Amino acid sequence: MKNNPLNDYLKNFKIEAFQHDLIDWFQKEQRDLPWRQDKDPYKIWVSEIMLQQTKVDTVIPYFNQFIEKFPTLVDLADANEQEVLKAWEGLGYYSRARNLQNAVREVVTSYDSKIPQESKQLALLKGVGPYTKGAILSIAYDIPEPAVDGNVMRVFSRLLMIDHDISKQSVRRLFEQCVSETISQDNPSAFNQGLMELGALICTPKKPSCMLCPVQEHCKAYHNGVQEQLPVKTKKKKQKEIPYLVFVIQDDQGNILIEQRPEEGLLANMWQFPMIPLFEVDLEHSVNWIEQKYGIKVSVENNLEQIKHVFSHLIWQLGVYKAGLVSGNLSEKNAVLVPKNELANYPFPVSHQKILKHLI
DNA sequence: AAATCGGGGAA
DNA sequence: TTCCCAGATTT
Incomplete structure (x- = not known):
């Protein structure tokens, strides 16, 4: 525990004040999105799969049409694959759709059509990786688990001035530890969604709106004027x-x-x-x-x-x-x-x- | 650790 | 053009 670099990053970080400022802002400013109408774990799941590497504005019409066509987990399990792919047409990363249906069928047969609340069981489902697992657990079930996506890595890299390369797979675990140490036990759903909403609306990749940021006073990068230099990310080679x-x-x-x-x-x-x-x-x-x-x-x-x-x-x-x-x-x-x-x-x-x- | 797997929108 | 998006899986 003494040699844990996380302790250095979190030194002087006011966890409780940060939780309050973030959650307070999220509850006032959150966007009205279709998958926030209720807490149906199935709809949360569908939205999280669709949102992988995909913008909110792109997902909205697909989500609405998908839920209309497959209103429940059982409806999706009973559909034929071509029908599901047709509903996914144009959204890209089509294995997401096939994996989702595979996983939904697994839930029907092995878990009595109820999406598991056990981390281990959730992780076994096709297409459910570390991020999606945490998102379902925290948003649908109010379980304090990290859900680290690109937004969360960007936000925390600036908050704590972490300059590790976020394009490396291993670095995600460092940010999961950041969240694990700071997540609100009372409202993990609003905390995780707040981090992502902040990344989408305020703490943007380019030209972050620091003057409007509800957690500006907690941000080490802002205080050092290096928010535009973070996060560090290697660029991909051309096609x-x-x-x-x-x-x-x-x-x-x-x-x-x-x-x-x-x-x-x-x-x-x-x-x-x-x-x-x-x-x-x-x-x-x-x-x-x-x-x-x-x-x-x-x-x-x-x-x-x-x-x-x-x-x-x-x-x-x-x-x-x-x-x-x-x-x-x-x-x-x-x-x-x-x-x-x-x-x-x-x-x-x-x-x-x-x-x-x-x-x- | 690196490559594969879509498509669109912003600047 | 370049970046990057509520990532997961395979090699």
Whole structure:
């Protein structure tokens, strides 16, 4: 305990006054958000998954529609995966949706449809990591557990002037200790949410509004004028570009060929128009490749558009071509010919929604 | 420890 | 352009 660096950081930090100032501010200034209407642990859970790496404003319409479609945990457990992915369409990180449904089904079968209050049991659920576990325990069940996200690390890095690199996984545990030592036992929900709300509204990454900050007097970085230099975070390297050929293949009745992606990896189980990396096949040989893979003969007609789609770790350059189905029977089991007006029933990633939109 | 896994909005 | 968002999982 003597060599614990946390004691140095927390020296002179007025814990009780800080708790009061933070919670008081949160209760006055908190935003009116859909998942704050009640304390249904299921809704808290859904919101926390959706909010991972995603802005509040982006999540709101998805959350409302999702809860309308799957009002209870059992409704979500009983749904089919395609339906869930369709509700998640456009939100990104689609494994979140599949993991959530997997976890919800686990709760139904193993925990009598009640979300566990035990930290160990919660952590076993798919998609529930250290942050989400703490968020559910504190917000839904009023249990004083840390819920450390990017906001909390930014806020505490400034409050206590901690200059560890927050992009490193191991550093999160230091901030969990900060929260564990300072969290309000009376109102852990307001404390944790207050930290995040403060990070979102006041203690922002750039140009923090220190003059409006309810805990300004507790902030070591502000007193030293270094709030803009914190937190320390290494920047990520730039994405690799991959060029693809994409084919919109239409038969003489207007049906269009789409396929489901593999159940693992990027955009797992989402649907797309057939595509191939340009370094595997060039445009001249693409007809052969299509016949090999799908068992159909096509004639490539014209270039429809060029799409640049940016992911967090790579960039797709899509050369989209229109093609006509000449003959043959579809042999690829993950592919299907769909009437144009039924395409909207399938979940597409945004990159292929752009193509879909261009079609209509 | 580093890479993978989406997409959008702010500056 | 660059950053980064109520992160988790895999390698």
